[in-house]
Amino acid sequence: AQSVTQLDSQVPVFEEAPVELRCNYSSSVSVYLFWYVQYPNQGLQLLLKYLSGSTLVESINGFEAEFNKSQTSFHLRKPSVHISDTAEYFCAVKPSMIYNQGGKLIFGQGTELSVKP
Amino acid sequence: NAGVMQNPRHLVRRRGQEARLRCSPMKGHSHVYWYRQLPEEGLKFMVYLQKENIIDESGMPKERFSAEFPKEGPSILRIQQVVRGDSAAYFCASSPYGTSNTEAFFGQGTRLTVV
Numbered sequence: 699a700q701s702v703t704q705l706d707s708q709v710p711v712f713e714e715a716p717v718e719l720r721c722n723y724s725s726s727v728s729v730y731l732f733w734y735v736q737y738p739n740q741g742l743q744l745l746l747k748y749l750s751g752s753t754l755v756e757s758i759n760g761f762e763a764e765f766n767k768s769q770t771s772f773h774l775r776k777p778s779v780h781i782s783d784t785a786e787y788f789c790a791v792k793p794s795m796i797y798n799q800g801g802k803l804i805f806g807q808g809t810e811l812s813v814k815p
Numbered sequence: 816n817a818g819v820m821q822n823p824r825h826l827v828r829r830r831g832q833e834a835r836l837r838c839s840p841m842k843g844h845s846h847v848y849w850y851r852q853l854p855e856e857g858l859k860f861m862v863y864l865q866k867e868n869i870i871d872e873s874g875m876p877k878e879r880f881s882a883e884f885p886k887e888g889p890s891i892l893r894i895q896q897v898v899r900g901d902s903a904a905y906f907c908a909s910s911p912y913g914t915s916n917t918e919a920f921f922g923q924g925t926r927l928t929v930v
Contacts, residue, residue, distance in 0.1 A: 704857075734921075741819075741906060741921040742858070788857055801910050801919050802848065802871060805857040 700725040700791050704806035712814050713781055719774040719809045721789030729791040731772040732803065733763055736786045745787070748772065749794075759783075784813045817841070819909050819922035820889075827928045828897050836892040836925045840909030847890045848919060849882060852904040864890060865913065897929045 705720040723729065730749050734742040746757040753765040763774045772789060789806040820839040828834050840847050845866050850858040851874075863871040864884035875882065879897075884890040894901055904926045908919040 702857075739923075739926075741821075741923040742908075743921070744918055747918070801846065801913060801917055802860050802863055803850075803858075803908075803919065804860065805850075807857040 700727075700729060700793060700804045702789050702791055702804055702806035704787075704789055704809050706809050707807065708810045708812065710812045710814060711779055714778045716777050717775065717779050717783075717811065719787050719789075719811065721772045721774065721806060723770050723772065723789075723791050725770075725791060725793070728794045730794050731763075731765060732790045732792070733757075733761070733772070733774050734788045734790060734805075736788065736808075738785075742788065745774075779811070779813045781813050781815060784811060786810050819844075819907055819920050821905075821907050821922035821925050823925060824923065825926050825928070827930060829930055830898060831896050834894040834897050834901070834927055836894075836905050836907075836927070837889045838892070838907030838909075838922060839889040840907075841911075841920055844909035844911050844920075846910045846913045846919075847884050848908045848910075849890075849892050850906045850908065852906060852924070854903070858906060861892070863913075870913070894927075897927075899929050902927055902929045 701724045703722045711717050732747045733745040735745045746755045748765045756762045761776045786808045790803040847864045849861040852858045860874040862882045879895045881893045904924045906924045908921045910917045910919040
């Protein structure tokens, strides 16, 4: 079985400051890792994903995440946040080798990022 | 290419009534997933369907909940005899394949309120 823990439920930060949203996972099989963003009253949008290759992945709007296999972590970072980054962020995993289970995602509890002017 | 469409966006039901939530996947997608988001919690997987088949329903409550994805038409999540604890946001996601490395696209959700 897999589980995902997001260590901070709320992260307040000032505009233009750096931010890190932490995510740790537990799994007995290899997994793919994802970060989703949810704006108020909206669905989830994929922010970035790690499938294989370089352990550092980046999004088009300045976020990056690094897969650390030894620490089973996939922390999300941005060097300078904007007001528009205010949203809820979800870390998620999928088992990578179990085709029969399809694309089921296991989510963390979410981190509410609040960017203040 | 329209995204995943869910309707209604908001649904209010009295205790004991039935709730029907609809999900039209993206064009060309034959795999549908339903998730439930309870207040202050993350999303929890409920069920995974392909056309006319339930593949994985390990997250579905044993009673009152059912799901289908017919050959024609949207996927339906049905909740019978709703209770206050069913109040949540229900999200549907679709993908063209069922492999783990395939991105799933989410709808905007249906927010169910049971009064």
